[in-house]
């Protein structure tokens with residue numbers, strides 16, 4: 050995938066200020082309510098189009114902002130400080146638009162790009178099924194070739210934005226038993242016959258991701274909406290996965306940084322035994338450990354961003370796996386340490402620590418679980434160190 054050099058520093062600084070104001074006005078006041086009412090805030094996600102955020106990496110000629118990958122991650126960080134689920138939903142819809150902008154036909158761009166950029170429609174990418182997650186090549190959604198196109202049958206599960214999305218990049222098996230070799234991808238229109246939405250899941254949190262599923266019941270798609278033919282679907286799915294792993298790592302860092310700020314501020318004001326609690330070594334060392342690991346996670350993420358921006362997707366596999374593994378393993382203990390420093394007050398919903406903890410759980414699964422990251426690194430050990 051080709052990456053833009055991005056906005057000028059001045060323009061980007063101005064945009065980040067606007068994103069922060071937008072976040073504090075349109076997201077922060079509602080985050081707790083969304084969780085309590087198990088709401089998928091489709092309208093709030095759509096309203097990000099006011100700043101062009103649904104087209105962050107898309108070129109200006111096609112109606113996007115033309116940001117670089119690193120700039121996109123900075124925007125996602127600002128949003129994740131308040132709600133990583135919101136940022137995750139937004140970027141997932143953005144990614145479908147970006148894919149169509151780069152690789153779609155003129156007809157697909159005409160049909161879907163304006164609505165995706167305006168938030169009128171939301172996008173999803175659907176690999177996972179009820180019986181196939183980490184082992185993506187074992188998907189069983191079946192694509193059967195017909196004269197004018199393809200007939201699709203099967204069920205997708207755990208799909209971001211599936212609560213409302215109607216522009217979906219879905220992966221299906223064209224030859225049972227062929228595993229990766231038979232996987233193709235299709236552009237699915239969720240308003241067409243044969244598309245049946247499954248109710249979103251009741252989760253412990255992160256409802257703003259709008260995670261749900263859908264069934265394809267004899268869904269027909271023309272040849273024109275075959276995105277990647279059999280043999281190319283599997284690698285097409287992996288082509289952008291390093292980017293996703295890197296932004297998930299970055300979002301974890303943003304959640305920890307925001308929590309650390311709240312905790313340090315609290316521990317500097319709250320007193321016990323005649324002094325601010327941050328002056329008790331037993332406590333300040335716990336937060337120092339969080340700060341230390343945050344620096345390491347940021348450095349690993351920065352390395353992955355650098356390699357991705359050099360357009361070397363093969364070389365990005367390992368840095369992205371290192372960044373995501375480290376970030377997802379440190380984020381939960383780090384958030385817990387921040388909560389511990391706030392005593393019982395850390396339990397209050399308004400601290401957002403509970404909201405961030407469930408988002409941290411989510412980070413451990415999406416775009417390749419922590420174990421799959423470890424396995425990626427393990428597979429390169431002999432090449433790297435022998």
Ligand SMILES: Cc1cc2nc3c(=O)[nH]c(=O)nc-3n(C[C@H](O)[C@H](O)[C@H](O)COP(=O)(O)OP(=O)(O)OC[C@H]3O[C@@H](n4cnc5c(N)ncnc54)[C@H](O)[C@@H]3O)c2cc1C
Nearest residue numbers: 174175176177182183207208209260411414415416418420
């Ligand atoms: C909020 C949310 C949003 C999501 N959004 C999307 C989306 O938009 N699109 C999409 O396609 N999917 C999405 N997913 C699904 C996600 O990609 C899967 O959860 C992930 O691939 C893991 O699959 P699984 O949950 O089925 O776990 P499984 O694959 O069943 O694994 C269960 C456990 O076993 C471990 N495990 C599996 N294989 C190995 C191995 N070889 N070695 C060691 N351990 C192993 C896993 O790490 C995990 O801990 C989403 C998930 C969540 C929670």
